[in-house]
Amino acid sequence: xxxxxxxxxxxxxxxxxxxxxxxxxxxxxxxxxxxxxxxxxxxxxxxxxxxxxxxxxxxxxxxxxxxxxxxxxxxxxxxxxxxxxxxxxxxxxxxxxxxxxxxxxxxxxxxxxxxxxxxxxxxxxxxxxxxxxxxxxxxxxxxxxxxxxxxxxxxxxxxxxxxxxxxxxxxxxxxxxxxxxxxxxxxxxxxxxxxxxxxxxxxxxxxxxxxxxxxxxxxxxxxxxxxx
Amino acid sequence: xxxxxxxxxxxxxxxxxxxxxxxxxxxxxxxxxxxxxxxxxxxxxxxxxxxxxxxxxxxxxxxxxxxxxxxxxxxxxxxxxxxxxxxxxxxxxxxxxxxxxxxxxxxxxxxxxxxxxxxxxxxxxxxxxxxxxxxxxxxxxxxxxxxxxxxxxxxxxxxxxxxxxxxxxxxxxxxxxxxxxxxxxxxxxxxxxxxxxxxxxxxxxxxxxxxxxxxxxxxxxxxxxxxxxxxxxxxxxxxxxxxxxxxxxxxxxxxxxxxxxxxxxxxxxxxxxxxxxxxxxxxxxx
Numbered sequence: 288x289x290x291x292x293x294x295x296x297x298x299x300x301x302x303x304x305x306x307x308x309x310x311x312x313x314x315x316x317x318x319x320x321x322x323x324x325x326x327x328x329x330x331x332x333x334x335x336x337x338x339x340x341x342x343x344x345x346x347x348x349x350x351x352x353x354x355x356x357x358x359x360x361x362x363x364x365x366x367x368x369x370x371x372x373x374x375x376x377x378x379x380x381x382x383x384x385x386x387x388x389x390x391x392x393x394x395x396x397x398x399x400x401x402x403x404x405x406x407x408x409x410x411x412x413x414x415x416x417x418x419x420x421x422x423x424x425x426x427x428x429x430x431x432x433x434x435x436x437x438x439x440x441x442x443x444x445x446x447x448x449x450x451x452x453x454x455x456x457x458x459x460x461x462x463x464x465x466x467x468x469x470x471x472x473x474x475x476x477x478x479x480x481x482x483x484x485x486x487x488x489x490x491x492x493x494x495x496x497x498x499x500x501x502x503x504x505x506x507x508x509x510x511x512x513x514x515x
Numbered sequence: 516x517x518x519x520x521x522x523x524x525x526x527x528x529x530x531x532x533x534x535x536x537x538x539x540x541x542x543x544x545x546x547x548x549x550x551x552x553x554x555x556x557x558x559x560x561x562x563x564x565x566x567x568x569x570x571x572x573x574x575x576x577x578x579x580x581x582x583x584x585x586x587x588x589x590x591x592x593x594x595x596x597x598x599x600x601x602x603x604x605x606x607x608x609x610x611x612x613x614x615x616x617x618x619x620x621x622x623x624x625x626x627x628x629x630x631x632x633x634x635x636x637x638x639x640x641x642x643x644x645x646x647x648x649x650x651x652x653x654x655x656x657x658x659x660x661x662x663x664x665x666x667x668x669x670x671x672x673x674x675x676x677x678x679x680x681x682x683x684x685x686x687x688x689x690x691x692x693x694x695x696x697x698x699x700x701x702x703x704x705x706x707x708x709x710x711x712x713x714x715x716x717x718x719x720x721x722x723x724x725x726x727x728x729x730x731x732x733x734x735x736x737x738x739x740x741x742x743x744x745x746x747x748x749x750x751x752x753x754x755x756x757x758x759x760x761x762x763x764x765x766x767x768x769x770x771x772x773x774x775x776x777x778x779x780x781x782x783x784x785x786x787x788x789x790x791x792x793x794x795x796x797x798x799x800x801x
Contacts, residue, residue, distance in 0.1 A: 308761075345745040351727055356725065356726050370677070372725075373711060373728060425733050453727070455711030456683075457709070458712070459708075462712075470686070473685075474683060475686070
């Protein structure tokens with residue numbers, strides 16, 4: 288069995304989850320803090336779109352922006368000699384965009400459920416907004432945020448449609464686990480894909496268990512707090 | 516009031532209908548007379564009065580890669596020439612069609628995307644003797660994005676490309692041929708290191724068309740189907756086995772004449788020109 292698709296997938300998923308985590312959290316914080324209901328609904332729709340669109344459509348939009356014949360892609364290529372499409376970076380971009388909504392929505396839900404009274408209490412005690420966010424909001428919202436991150440990681444690991452479109456299927460460079468599995472099955476080598484499939488199933492299962500662990504621990508934590 | 520009007524209108528319509536009916540009857544009568552007249556004058560002495568040739572329907576089994584030109588152009592052209600013959604076409608991979616024919620599917624004419632399937636049927640005696648013709652060839656070509664400025668002019672140059680789009684040799688026939696060609700040129704290992712392997716030809720085409728890959732290798736017919744790629748050159752002579760599209764009449768056909776009309780038509784200059792428009796190379800008899 289060739290290990291390169293696994294390494295590429297793990298590398299892609301690890302880098303993309305770091306980006307997705309902070310991007311999603313930040314977006315959630317911004318949206319929760321928005322005053323206008325209408326704008327909030329609109330922005331929320333746009334940020335969630337990659338979750339419901341077919342990944343090929345996401346890939347289409349990425350190509351529309353970063354393709355070498357498109358303004359941004361051409362600019363990067365001509366002035367910085369950076370070609371994003373068909374590079375490893377493209378696998379990260381695809382994974383980030385596709386997994387972003389999971390992180391964003393989980394974080395948003397978690398942030399919205401934080402008891403407003405506790406935030407007010409913090410303010411009356413003279414805490415700065417930043418301190419309130421990190422010392423009050425984050426600990427309370429952490430289980431939701433963490434499970435969102437875990438889900439987003441799993442989604443990034445499994446990303447296939449958009450990746451195939453913008454990153455191609457280059458051995459040792461952009462061939463991720465899902466692409467390797469697809470290619471093996473298309474070639475009729477079901478047996479050769481067993482190993483890959485086992486790895487994906489195993490990682491996904493571990494990830495889901497982690498998520499449950501976070502959720503259960505989180506609920507105990509909040510229950511205790513409420514009972515006190 | 517309204518009722519009356521309506522009645523008048525419907526009467527009028529009936530009258531109009533009558534006029535139309537009369538006209539058609541007259542036309543039919545005239546046609547009948549003309550046909551009789553021609554029949555009397557014809558030199559051959561057919562004893563029985565000649566009826567218009569009976570309508571026949573023949574089934575053409577064609578490799579899916581021929582669908583566009585057969586469906587879109589050649590069948591309409593054929594039916595214009597032979598109005599009494601209806602051609603039904605069924606499209607699938609050549610291998611599946613071969614199996615269907617072996618299982619006794621009611622096919623009259625078979626056109627395969629490779630010699631393998633036709634040879635297999637021929638060996639089993641399922642193709643009428645002497646009717647198999649190597650009609651077309653599909654070349655393996657090197658393509659670039661339409662507005663590419665790279666200096667890639669031959670298969671040997673392809674390593675100048677940063678990424679190369681090729682069909683996965685394990686699952687895509689065009690990829691197998693590309694691999695074969697590069698292996699014979701002694702450069703497959705280098706190509707493979709830069710290759711993005713598509714799981715179907717459309718994927719390979721779109722990678723090159725979007726400029727994501729700098730060069731690609733596909734069938735000439737695939738290249739002709741996408742206006743955002745340009746063909747640079749064919750695979751070097753002898754580096755790759757020929758991709759032949761043969762045609763043959765199925766031995767069990769009950770409509771031999773109509774089937775012959777069709778195969779002859781598909782070999783006519785007029786039909787070959789259409790095939791060439793879709794990227795095929797016609798194998799004309801010298």
